[in-house]
């Protein structure tokens with residue numbers, strides 16, 4: 001059993017799935033899950049979000065990268081991202097670090113959760129200090145005949161609103177700077193199958209986003225018991241994935257998956273909902289189903305493809321909104337060397 005941190009290739013990342021990629025951080029994840037509200041959702045872990053941003057950056061036009069880097073440089077948390085990026089603190093490294101910011105503010109005391117905490121003072125450079133926990137998902141019943149459920153989440157609306165903010169010339173710089181990290185993150189979230197779902201069980205219990213559904217995952221030998229949501233969040237890779245190992249996996253995913261056809265953010269969410277309905281839950285009547293090898297392999301494949309699709313689509317959205325005038329077709333041609 002070779003620790004993942006000494007390896008770089010995707011095949012080794014995959015082969016080590018039974019052991020070290022789940023060890024250590026699984027404990028922290030389970031601790032979080034144990035205290036989380038049933039509706040909580042962080043979506044892809046940090047590795048998933050960094051991979052989305054990495055793929056996107058590599059697909060973005062040079063002028064889009066400049067525009068994105070300029071916006072991020074003016075964000076009040078730029079120095080934090082730069083510090084965390086360490087040796088990769090150039091424009092690309094910061095862009096990748098930014099992808100997890102919307103999850104990190106959940107633990108940041110400068111911010112507050114509306115409805116359960118007193119508002120915190122609005123700091124310079126922020127339009128507000130809300131954590132906006134409901135921006136990360138939307139609860140759509142997998143069985144369309146289910147009764148309406150509360151706390152439905154707003155990722156569908158936020159994706160449209162953030163894109164509009166970034167693409168409108170009249171928007172203030174403060175709003176644009178604030179919106180970019182959110183858009184980078186939420187495009188990733190929208191592609192996690194369980195971020196668009198809610199399932200009503202035979203006992204009438206509502207399982208929002210797979211957070212109330214426990215599974216036994218033997219591919220995590222130390223902490224096999226986890227929620228289905230966390231199982232899916234962790235499929236792209238270990239959350240410490242950065243630097244050369246991240247770059248290798250990022251390049252391999254882009255090589256394996258071609259850019260998806262043009263689609264809207266509403267369609268990304270529909271895709272996630274269908275994946276959740278058809279593939280996200282193990283077929284078992286057990287109270288705590290055991291993840292078998294076939295389900296694990298199929299889930300890994302879906303997660304890989306969704307991360308790649310999110311990366312391509314994020315690049316497409318930013319190419320269109322940050323530097324209007326270029327089309328996605330022009331971008332694809334340029335990447336393939338067909339354009340001058």
Ligand SMILES: [Zn+2]
Pocket residue numbers: 041042043102103136185189
């Ligand atoms: Zn999220």
